[in-house]
């Protein structure tokens with residue numbers, strides 16, 4: 001639910017921005033292919049079986065503990081393989097003056113990211129193989145149900161537990177802005193539970209904003225890089241967009257869409273696992289956790305194939321939030337100027353090529369968002385009030 005697509009790829013109009021975004025896309029693809037190749041090598045060489053045997057030895061032949069050890073090995077090796085590309089990503093941000101983060105701070109983030117990843121991977125793997133052992137027939141439906149619970153829990157705790165691991169947050173202390181937000185949300189007939197300043201500047205020079213959390217943890221976060229450099233009218237436009245996500249219940253809807261995709265994923269994983277056991281003789285049984293790389297492979301390929309669909313859905317939501325912003329602010333001009341500022345500050349492309357937008361972008365191209373704002377006709381009653 002970010003305000004703009006900044007961490008993923010937006011290519012640029014200037015040669016500099018175009019080059020930056022092209023490299024970013026290649027980095028993403030490189031990262032994806034490295035992960036894919038890693039899983040494929042483990043499976044094709046049979047090393048995954050050796051790793052499973054080592055895990056059993058380390059775990060004194062205890063199944064649950066062995067799953068944990070195996071997950072640790074997988075995650076650690078994956079991290080080592082991807083570290084070079086990650087570091088290149090940091091160098092890229094620095095080269096284009098988009099970040100001044102020190103290597104030590106970056107490394108610490110990497111360590112924290114790995115630890116958080118380990119916690120989630122362990123929970124997922126243990127519950128996966130638990131359901132497989134309990135119900136080899138219907139494990140994929142039970143696992144899916146468990147995943148749903150996990151989605152909701154993560155969405156709820158993320159603003160309180162996950163984000164603060166990487167960034168500092170504090171309640172917004174700007175009274176004028178708070179007043180404007182209260183007025184905006186009253187107009188929307190919805191309640192904003194909190195608005196926070198997100199100290200992004202320690203890590204990045206890019207600006208961003210987001211609606212995060214679910215239920216009681218639902219809140220709008222505004223990057224300090226945005227608060228410091230945008231006018232009150234522009235920040236209000238950004239807030240109105242985020243409020244649009246809330247009014248249209250986009251977080252909840254995204255969880256529902258994610259649930260449908262995940263069900264497909266589990267069905268496919270079950271199908272491929274049975275093939276691997278019955279046709280390819282790769283494993284003896286479902287509960288052999290050496291098959292974990294195969295499940296990861298299925299999930300990765302599926303998410304890649306579905307990426308354009310998911311991004312199209314996201315762009316639909318973003319357009320809806322934009323339209324909400326147009327009608328709730330007095331003039332679309334601050335929206336347009338905030339978009340232009342954002343594009344310049346984040347080295348984003350206003351007009352990416354059609355296929356790049358279609359495949360990679362979770363947000364409509366900035367040129368389209370600006371064009372939509374310019375074309376917006378307020379209802380007559382509202383126009384009269386201006």
Ligand SMILES: [Zn+2]
Pocket residue numbers: 001002003004241242245318321
């Ligand atoms: Zn948005």
